[in-house]
Amino acid sequence: MSQNSSHPPRALKVKLKKARGRTPSQQRWLQRQLNDPYVLRARREGWRSRAAFKLLELDDKFRFLEPGQRIVDLGAAPGGWSQVAARKIGIVDESGAEREKARGKIVGIDLLPIEPMPGAEFIEMDFLDDDAPARLVALLGGPADVVMSDMAANATGHKKTDHLRIMGLAETGAEFARSVLAQGGTYIAKVLRGGTEGALLADLKRDFANVRHFKPPSSRSDSAELFVIAMGYRGEDRVAAEQGDAG
Template identity: 65%
Template sequence: MSGEARGPDGRPLKVRVKSARGRTTSSQKWLQRQLNDPYVARAKREGWRSRAAFKLIEIDERAKLLKRGMRILDLGAAPGGWSQVAAKKIGLEQGQGRIVAIDLLEIDPIPGVVFEQMDFLAPDAPERLMKLLDGQADLVMSDMAANATGHKKTDHLRIVGLVELAADFARKVLAPGGSFLAKVIQGGTEGALLADLKRDFAQIKHVKPAASRADSAELYMLATGFRGSAAGDRDTAEAED
């Protein structure tokens, strides 16, 4: 039994949130959506830290991305749902692979995962994280999202900018053949960013997992087959010109 309140027909009853002094309309809507979200309830039952865990599970089922023994960097990892999923998939508890998770916020420990409270944009971040990873990464994954302003065009530009920064970071730490997975907004990987990624990776895919809310514009970009040091050499040459 799930413990959910159910009507005479056996269907779960929808939870309604009473208005509260000091709570904005948007926060009230968010809370009601959370309380009625089946993925939130399922995450609690199954021990995942967030509903986002199901997004990575579905992406991996489609792309066969997570393999035993991988070295993984998880950017913007809090509260840790993606690292939880990856740890199980790569055999971390059996001593296989390595995961380094970073965030500006603290994260409760996850068995086997190395956590650093830091900014991936710090100048020493690539070198520091590769040392913690004991080598180059096979996968850089990011479920980060810029704080929403409510202005569609501004939010679009902010998420594109964040993905560009994460992609630049990935180029510095990925091993040849490695992959980059990041949250984007629909239409948010067009133009220069997509052209750069196609030049540096063998294949680019877009995935919208079922766990992404239907009314959300988010989807995930998966770039596989990193071409290696040639990308870094090109960036260096451009900087010298």
């Protein structure tokens, strides 16, 4: 499968043949899916979702996925990001088959069931559960090198509400990341532009050496979607420094 993240060529538009029983919003969504080149390319290349291209493009830009890493995928369903990560860190080969004696570990967590795949382990639970951090670290065999999140709350159609809901997910994801990341680790999360994303960036800069935001080419042009990339987790170093200042 190609991992080239350039824009795919345009295809002729496909029109819905039957709209009976569908709401206008459902019709618009289906029409967009039928004509989305990344949806078509994901099917052709065997990715579980078009979101796979976003992670490919994020890693092309920031190079945070490396062989042998331990990775947590928050809100992992249907598994597209775990699928990309398994290949990037060398757990599976180009065909998607698991390599013998592969190093690294991926654990995906979601409230929804996820179809099993080579190279990743999925658990059905809420990452906000009190025992979730300890359970995930145990499954990984140690602290995580990367915590990544493509989570999004169900859209309401009200921009401010949708922005605040997804920012809440990104903020709680960041708190979770702090509890499981190894020093030097990376946190990636989806956000929406809307006015409060700056506060999240400022908060992450306290704990991470390098904090950026980026809109991958495969993110729809009419979407307010961005991704926050926080690299170089300071971990206990920052806590020790703050305690020293307080003393």
